[in-house]
Every structure is written in C-alpha cells, then in structure tokens.
Amino acid sequence: MVMDFVTLGGNLLGTIPLGDIVLYITPFNLFLFAVLLGFTVLIALSKPETQIEATMHKLNNTEVKVGPKEFKQRRFLSIICGIASAGAMITGDLFNFTLFMALVGILNIGIVSAVKQTTVLNSAFNYGLIAMMCSLPLFGGASIILASTGTLSLAVLSQMPASPMVVFGAILMLIGILGESGVAPFFASKAEMFRTAGSPFIVIIHLSSLFIIVRAVEILLLVLW
Amino acid sequence: MRLGVLWNKLADPKNIPRLFAFSLGIILIVGLIVPMALNPDQLYTRPAPQVQVDEGLAIAPYDRGGEVLKAPGIINPQYPENAAELGMITGYMSPLAQWISSVSPYFGTSIYSSPGGLVDEILYYTRGFDTILESSILMMSFIIASWLSINYTMNRKNDEKEIKADVKKAINDSTQVANEVKANDVKARSKQLRRDN
Numbered sequence: 001m002v003m004d005f006v007t008l009g010g011n012l013l014g015t016i017p018l019g020d021i022v023l024y025i026t027p028f029n030l031f032l033f034a035v036l037l038g039f040t041v042l043i044a045l046s047k048p049e050t051q052i053e054a055t056m057h058k059l060n061n062t063e064v065k066v067g068p069k070e071f072k073q074r075r076f077l078s079i080i081c082g083i084a085s086a087g088a089m090i091t092g093d094l095f096n097f098t099l100f101m102a103l104v105g106i107l108n109i110g111i112v113s114a115v116k117q118t119t120v121l122n123s124a125f126n127y128g129l130i131a132m133m134c135s136l137p138l139f140g141g142a143s144i145i146l147a148s149t150g151t152l153s154l155a156v157l158s159q160m161p162a163s164p165m166v167v168f169g170a171i172l173m174l175i176g177i178l179g180e181s182g183v184a185p186f187f188a189s190k191a192e193m194f195r196t197a198g199s200p201f202i203v204i205i206h207l208s209s210l211f212i213i214v215r216a217v218e219i220l221l222l223v224l225w
Numbered sequence: 226m227r228l229g230v231l232w233n234k235l236a237d238p239k240n241i242p243r244l245f246a247f248s249l250g251i252i253l254i255v256g257l258i259v260p261m262a263l264n265p266d267q268l269y270t271r272p273a274p275q276v277q278v279d280e281g282l283a284i285a286p287y288d289r290g291g292e293v294l295k296a297p298g299i300i301n302p303q304y305p306e307n308a309a310e311l312g313m314i315t316g317y318m319s320p321l322a323q324w325i326s327s328v329s330p331y332f333g334t335s336i337y338s339s340p341g342g343l344v345d346e347i348l349y350y351t352r353g354f355d356t357i358l359e360s361s362i363l364m365m366s367f368i369i370a371s372w373l374s375i376n377y378t379m380n381r382k383n384d385e386k387e388i389k390a391d392v393k394k395a396i397n398d399s400t401q402v403a404n405e406v407k408a409n410d411v412k413a414r415s416k417q418l419r420r421d422n
C-alpha cells in the first residue's frame with residue numbers, strides 16, 4: 001500500500017501553489033497549522049511569567065523577571081517562530097520543510113539568547129553547536145533524496161518506491177530533525193534552555209519541536225512508503 | 226560502567242554536541258556502503274558530463290538554449306501549470322558575461338559565471354518561496370546577533386560562580402608560575418656554579 005496524503009491526513013482540502021513548491025491542506029495538516037497559529041496569537045497577547053528563586057542557606061528570595069527590552073525581543077522572535085513552525089505544517093516540499101526546520105532552530109536559540117543567565121546561555125550555546133551540525137544531515141538528506149528520485153515534491157515522492165539511497169537520505173534527515181528539535185538522546189542541551197523565566201516564549205520552543213516531530217513522521221512516511 | 230552513570234552523562238548539555246557529532250559520523254560512514262544511484266530523470270535537468278564541452282559550446286556545461294523573451298530554454302518545472310512563462314530568460318547573460326564567454330571557452334565552468342537567467346528562474350520563479358525562507362533565516366540571525374552585540378547577555382563579570390572559578394584558577398596559575406620560576410632559578414644557579422668551578 002502506498003502512503004499518500006489521503007491515507008495519512010484525510011481528504012485533500014486544497015493546495016496553495018507557489019511555483020514548484022505546492023503547499024497542501026488536509027484536515028490533519030490544517031489542524032496542526034491552526035493550533036500553532038492560535039498559540040502564536042496567544043503569545044503575542046500575553047505577558048511573561050515571573051519566577052521566584054529560593055536561595056540556599058539564605059533567607060532572601062530572588063525574583064527572576066523579564067525586562068522590557070528582553071520582553072520585546074523574545075516576543076518578536078517567538079511570534080516568528082510560531083509562524084515558521086505553522087508554515088512547516090502545511091508545506092508540500094521536502095527542501096522547503098528543511099528550511100522551515102532550520103529557521104525554527106535559529107529562532108529557538110534567539111529566544112533563549114536574550115536571557116541573562118549564564119547557565120541557560122551555556123546550554124543554548126551547546127544547542128547552537130548541534131543546530132549548526134544539523135544543517136549537514138538536513139540539507140544533505142534532502143539533496144540525496146532529490147538526486148535519487150529527481151524530485152522534491154511530496155506529492156510525487158509519495159507515489160515513488162523507496163530505493164536504498166532514499167532510505168539513507170531519510171535517515172540523514174531524521175537525525176537532523178532529532179538533533180534540531182532536541183529529542184532523546186539529544187535532549188539535555190535543549191531541556192536546560194527552558195530553565196528560565198518568561199513562560200509563553202519558552203513554551204513555543206517546546207511546542208514547535210513537538211509539532212515538527214509529528215510533521216516529520218508524516219513526511220518520512222510519505223517518502224519511504 | 227553502570228547505566229546510571231551513562232544517563233547522568235547524557236543529562237549534561239556539554240556532552241550532547243559530542244554525542245550528536247559521533248552518531249552523525251557513524252551514519253555518514255554507514256552511508257559510504259549504501260548503493261548510490263543517480264536518477265537520470267531529474268527535475269532540474271542537466272546534460273551528461275562533458276557533452277557540451279565536446280561540442281565546444283561557449284558556456285558549457287550551462288548552455289540550456291533559448292532566446293531571451295522570445296523562445297523558452299530547456300528547463301523543467303515540477304508543476305508546469307504554475308510556471309507558464311518559464312524558460313523565457315534562461316539564456317540571459319549580462320553584457321560583461323557575454324563578452325567573457327566570447328573570449329574564453331571556460332566561462333561556464335564555475336557557478337558564479339553561469340548564465341544569470343538560469344539561476345534566476347529556479348531561485349526566483351519555480352522555487353521562489355525557498356529563497357524567501359533562506360533570506361529570512363539570514364535576517365533572523367542578523368537580528369539575534371545585533372541584539373546580542375548591543376545588550377551583551379553573555380557578560381559574566383558579575384557572575385559569582387565565574388568569579389569563584391576565576392579566582393581558583395588564578396591562584397593555581399600563580400603557584401604554578403612561582404614553582405616554575407623556582408625550578409628555573411635552581412637550574413640557572415647550578416649551571417653558574419658549574420661554570421665557576
């Protein structure tokens with residue numbers, strides 16, 4: 001059986017043609033897209049949380065607050081991050097998806113880099129190293145699949161049988177996605193990034209990786225089956 | 226090694242890039258034994274290697290034919306219905322490029338000298354959305370970098386832990402230097418003593 005849009009996401013509701021890159025909408029993709037956009041609107045409207053940190057061996061508590069400058073920068077980057085991950089939900093092109101993925105990765109580092117806590121920045125730096133390395137498997141995987149099938153369109157790829165080279169390209173893409181979205185066993189640097197104040201902005205980092213993983217599973221099924 | 230020790234190592238952000246690089250390396254090495262087969266039916270067509278060079282075309286291997294705004298060149302879209310005017314500027318070259326290609330037979334051998342129209346049609350017409358995304362990635366990284374250079378969040382001058390570590394390191398370093406000086410002193414003195422005798 002061939003996995004295509006209909007078996008994975010339900011009836012094709014429509015396409016958005018942009019030259020060779022055709023975005024497509026099924027109930028599944030539309031749901032993911034709408035949830036992410038809705039969450040992005042919530043982030044744009046909400047105010048960040050403040051954390052109270054207890055101090056060891058002392059009686060005073062320190063308040064970790066998000067300053068106005070930091071708030072503006074992180075809100076801006078979070079909104080772009082939400083839109084980018086929403087775009088990744090409906091894209092119908094392999095290379096386009098990897099670009100969205102790279103954009104989400106750099107925005108995740110950006111959201112955290114505005115924090116003034118050195119432990120958080122240290123793990124953001126380590127995540128940045130992984131994100132840099134990920135560009136090789138992400139784009140390399142997509143280009144290997146392009147070389148062995150001659151196309152990048154998911155609609156065409158889903159109808160093609162998978163050759164060993166396509167499987168290798170898909171595995172490369174998978175490790176790129178795992179590293180970029182911080183799934184186990186590469187979770188530690190990304191998980192440590194969350195340990196700071198400013199909840200809604202931190203949550204979009206988490207949410208974008210979760211949604212992209214779900215979407216990546218769909219794309220890999222389309223390519224491989 | 227006990228499993229718990231391994232899990233604890235996995236929880237340290239410092240080890241993660243190394244682990245990732247290692248697993249990526251393993252996969253790339255495995256990739257060397259995967260049978261590679263190039264599909265000749267490519268979306269972005271190119272003639273077989275050396276064919277255009279043997280024919281003696283001035284812009285080999287990038288000659289896709291076509292006359293600017295008159296006849297379409299050889300270029301394949303995935304969805305022809307979305308790119309009706311494709312191929313009309315495939316053969317475009319700037320006056321400078323035209324002059325070089327008339328003088329030199331090697332004009333087409335490097336990507337920066339390839340006919341501008343061909344690249345433009347892929348970058349800005351059939352795959353224009355990718356180009357928008359690429360430049361927005363660049364823009365976002367510039368925004369982040371410029372914000373960081375103004376606000377300098379990495380400033381560790383007032384970080385207590387860093388100060389403690391620095392002081393410890395300074396003490397160690399200075400004792401080390403003192404020891405070295407002492408050893409050198411003894412060495413020089415014994416040398417001098419030998420010379421005097």
